[in-house]
Amino acid sequence: MTKTQVSSYVYTYTWQIDEAELCKLEMRSLFGFDVASNLLISPEKIEPSRSPFIRSRLDVLHEADDIAAISHFAQGLELGEATFKVLCLNTVDLGDTKKIRQDERHQVEREIALTMHAEPDLKNPDIVLGVVLNNNRWYFGHLVESEAIWLKHQQKPEMYSTALSTRVARAVANIAIPNPVDVRAIDPCCGIGTVLVEALSMGMDIVGSDINPLVVKGSRTNIAHFGLHGEVVKGDIAQITESYDVAIIDMPYNLFTHISIDQQFSIIKEARRIAKRVVLVTIETIDDMVHDAGFEIKDRCIVRKGTFERQVLVCE
Template sequence: MKNLTTTGEFIYTYAYHQDEKDLCLLEMRSFFGEDTEEKVLKSNRKIEPSRSPFIKERIELLFEAPALADIVYQAANIDLGNATFKVIFPKLNGLAPADQVDYTEKRSIEWQVGFVIKGKADVHQPDVVFGLILFGGRWYFGHYLQTEAVWFKHQQKPREYSTALSTKVARALANIAVPDPAGVKAIDPCCGIGTVLVEALSMGIDIVGRDINPLVVEGSRENIEHFGLTGSVDLGAIADIKQQYDVAIIDMPYNLYTNATESEQQEILKDALPVTEKLLVVTIDPIDYMIDEAGFSITDRCLVKKGLFLREILVCERSKMLQEA
């Protein structure tokens, strides 16, 4: 294939329910250092779309231009040889009026661009898929990749309980904790039934689990094994952890298996301080004062809704005074 040098930039498209908006934006900020409500984001950071429960598609850019005619002109230089291809103009909601293109026009544009590409068009099983999008008044064209809803496959587990995080929320939480897994060691010291562990392990995140309840430790191990994953889950309190981790994820215990009192929650947070410098906390109660007393500072946050049930996700770092000490 000739003339397929990428620019090093990417277009990501998003989809989420209104109740998931805050969580999606927090995940965006973790991945890209910024967020947007336009459901389209341009970045030079390469993220596997299937990592996020909210990313729909990724276009790895080959070129961009202010006018469609410029895109058609540049597409004419693509020579795929004997390879087959397809051009997709994604369906997007929430775009600015100037960026909206109706269905009939999209199909026409796909044909215009596809007509000039040297290769054989195949709408069913193409060797190469190209994506085309109008965003911010500019046209973007490149390699198209659609997400796979991996988290959806994890919904049916051998062991579960009603107050556990949904797999969708758990996957986003793992991404917020570890946006770039390279060289990062993570721990979920109150892992419960292992919902976060399953999502993190399925994305190649180096994470271990722990819990004080032998029943849920057993259930967590069973869930991990059920999905063909490999991960360690130990029985024990967070206070007994000797190793250092780059990030810890704590979903505060509040279910029928482990119902922590306020003082026990405070102890969990204090015991996390020697273990990690970055901490993600999921809570149903206002605990800002506990975070501060434990020696952490909140750097970002969001609310997550599940019907009438509200959780808050707090992104925390060890307080600067303690870091400098």
């Protein structure tokens, strides 16, 4: 395919209502802003499979007010020997733009494809091109569809009833580490490694520790099960001597973890000592403790599952 400069990226989203706030917080972390709709346009290039909410990314090569202009641009693309297909992404309402009927979508796809000097292949194309209508403007380019990697991590050899879901864990890792380059992270209360698995699968530089030797062993087992490599050690957060760019802490709780308010505060204070930035996940309101430890809450959201709520706090 000829090298044509990408002007922007169009991301399509889908989320469950209980995770709407989490999705918006992840948007703000990755892109610096959020949108109310399920379509986001940004100059930032994010791998769509990173997010549990992104459905696809369109690498925009051209935009225009009508399909004729898009078709004219597509006619000039040189794909060489590569086969292709064109997909119209308006299969659902996208923001204020209503869903386009199937027959109309196919007409749009055909109109573009018929102008192109290459071999179409609807089943196994070498290149997938996408086109989408948003607010009366058409966007056309290379389509990258998301792979639900987090879904493959749901069934682990070692399970923990109160662990975060893989979707939430993946979003939390993105919120904590939006740009993984040269970022060192730690999960000092890692449990059976739900966050570690998601972060490591995205190539993040993260280590784990936990005071419980059984869950440390379980975390190592889960990481190895998915062919990942990461360090997990037994130890209390107070014993950590290294410094990190960010820490992710799902505050310990359940019937078998009788953690006191003083112990909670101790974890947050130690997190302040070892990391510049901390993302806390908690089932209780701990704002006062966070502030008393010297943090400022920069952003936050609530994740719901039925009547059960978790708070996600971004602290610096």
